Amino acid sequence: MASHPAPTPAPGPHASAPTLRPGALGTADIAFFVVSAAAPLTVMAGVAPLALLIGGTGAPAAYLAAGLTLGLFAVGFTTMSRHVRGAGGFYAFITQGLGRPAGFGAALLALLGYLGMNIGVYGLLSSATHDTLLSLTGLDVPWPLIALTGLVVIWYGGYRSIDFGAKLLGVLLLAETGILVLLAGAVLLKGGAHGLSLDAFSPAHLTDRGMPGVLAMAFAAFTGFESTVIYRREARDPDRTVPRATYLAVAFLGLFYAFVVWTVIQAFGDREVVAAAAEDPGGLFFTAISGYVGPWAADTMHVLIVTSLLASLLAFHNATNRYGLALAEEGVLPAALGRVHPRHRSPYVAGLAQTVLGAVVVLAFAAAGADPYTQLLLWVNTPGMLALVTLQLLAALAVPLYFRRLTHRAGVLRTVLAPVTATVLLAAALWLIVTHTDLITGASPAVNTMLILLVPTVFLIGTGYALRARATRPGVYAAFATEHAPPAAPAPTS
Template sequence: MSDLETRPPTAEAATGLKRNAIGTGGIAFLVISAAAPLTVMAGVAPVAIGIGGIGAPMGYVIAGAVLLIFAISFMAITKHVKAAGGFYTYIALAMGKTVGLASAIVAIVSYNCLQIGVYGLFAVQTQAMLHTLFGLDVPWPVVALVAIAAVWFLGYRGIDVGAKVLGVLLVAETAILAVMGVGILAKGGASGISFASFSPEHAFTPGVLAILAICFAAFMGFESTVLYRREARNPDRSVPRATYIAVGFMSVFYAFIVWTVVQAYGDGGVVEAAGELSDGMFFATINHYVGPWAEVVMYVLIVTSVYASQLAFHNAINRYVYMLAKDGVLPAFLAKTHPKYKSPHRAGQIQTILAAVVILICAVVGADPYKQLLIWVNTPGIFGIVGLQGLVSVAAFLYLRRNPAAVTNRLLIPLSVASAVLLFGVAVLIAVNIELLTFADDVTNIILLLVAPVVFLAGLLIARKLRTTRPAVYARIGSFETHES
């Protein structure tokens, strides 16, 4: 037996990143905070209700069910392939380095779209908070740029500080949403409690299928569990457990909160209310059913919630860039870690500059921070990540077929096939219904949908060029270690 099998390398030796010995709860906090429950609910759930009607809660249940199927086959690979680079290393292992590198580039672009777009939501919600609480009118670009600087600072300090902050914010934002939900139910909603949201005639309508992009966006922190694998205690046990906890919690909690908001306005009035109140819907709801003090708390927590989401995405992007630099694909200076904090600080600096440039461009051209910066910039990110999850499902199927020892349950291979079909089906539904999400013209929608495929194609071409011109670098793409248990 080799030294690699008997003495696994430390996180520092393997990746250069600081090892923080994060347990199951810590990783679950990270992945849930990456989605930021209050951000998802107050920021975009009104859009989901406006499009999906009273069946909107089922959209989150469907998304959670699909991702749970995905998680089962995905976790089966993670027990045998010790990868620190996220989805792309698993794709590279099963589908080849060319597809793996293309997937990594799509992941970096998609996560950047998600993070940078959410600065629009942060700006809108923070503007509202400052105006409501202090009577201040601060330009949204100023708010966004301050947020970028704050995210950079905590990311610069490393995961140890980040995990603690994310955990505290997660508990606080989950608690305020739970208080709102309980308050609505305690007062019987607008006209009594109804379960019509979960009936087939409302749960599986074209409107609900159309909001799947919004619902899947609520789970975009999913990959955090494997990105922090090196920094986890007993990862073979804690990572799968944290993944199932995170997906299960988010699915049930999101569906519950959206369902209670439907009760707050009644089956016949909630769609109209969502259209009229828009991103202020949750604040008006908690004010009415809980009290003005709760609205103030929610305003404060929405700011910290978005901040938590941004920090988690920032860290995920940094680790992708860092691992590609370690593999030799990106410039070597991006593979340097901070001598004290062991964070991939140089990758973080590049990501921070990119976010600031996009915000400044949007400010100059007069873009709407919610409709254009948030929705338009987020859409390619959602489409790209769902597509990557589909590719990972294919990779799981191929790996399990080639390695019978990894098939610990006969359902693993069928589940990997089902996961691929479902996720690519969701990607098709997103593409078909994109105008309901973006409210943009056809040309804009086509451009938004082409971002991920064009980036993927460019990644394939880059990989093929590396194979012929820099074979040593090509050989390092998708660095991983295998271990048959």
């Protein structure tokens, strides 16, 4: 029997172009990307001692409060994700709720946020790897060489398929959380320094003098959790997978952060832990695990901080690539950034562009004689973190405005009460972060002001671009972030 050739598709710019691999990621895979981006081990060993120093033993309550706030945000966010199915993440939500000019501004703000969070961490990777190599092997490797090597490693991870990245992140995440669980288990088994106490979770600690600064640090520790929606096109059953991964990530981070900080308090004692953090904040966790587990565990923790940072960088690299891909498809960024690798099905051109930009920033800071931690990390990371928290606030505000115009079956709790409450709490969180930026950066008032103002400046540039596109590129403007789910069925009438 003669066979007939398959019909040739009509010619078009995307008729045979490869796409991202659908159905590649399950709930656990997406959660690995999100939790890895937060870098739990680095947050605990590197930032939690400062939180204890500023806020005292109430620090665990601050992580729980931040987790509860972002859990409320996730209620409206994931409900809206079932209706707005574009690949644009934050900016797609904000466009549908607040309008296209705000959406264009959010798109540029998302690029600032993800690029800032990604590129800045190469400074921390350089510093941590340098210190670990020097301590364990005696090698004194220049930090720019470490950063450039890291850029190549992360580029390759993003160049490969998304399921390769998910498997790699799963292994690295289990390792970094495992060492923290080992520390916590040893402290609990030995009963801590003076017995176990739950005083750290008392709500009264939320009114302690240093708590605003600790809350600012706690919210910053969750940065990147909302990137679950960016992987929608690669998720299996995204209407279920994306919400589950979002809730799983928020719940895990909030409970895990609070639990680990509480166990470290028990390791030293409620009264002694603040003095120990003041004496050696960078060594607090290493001292604890060395005393309760053994010196070998402290050496292992040093190595795992480096792998934790690599996992965080790969997670943010992949998220940033997909934002670049989406904006190229929208016609906002050059079309070349929208190319997908035919075999790996990864946005490889966007990944290469991001890597080149990262190398330029690293080399510029190195040429200026900057410190990789206090300048490359903090000066680049801070506006990135502020941009992402601002986007969370705008997305929370967009949810009730979107559902007010849509016939739907979602309840008032998910479409009004939770997102409105989250909007108020996120506005308070953003205010805390802005007013306590000096605690995060340690920089001068002039530098802090410049870093803070970068966020509204980028947003305004984006809205200005939108107004220009409306006049000069009406097709691009009209089609921006318009991919929706089918309209919900009308509510039954009585």
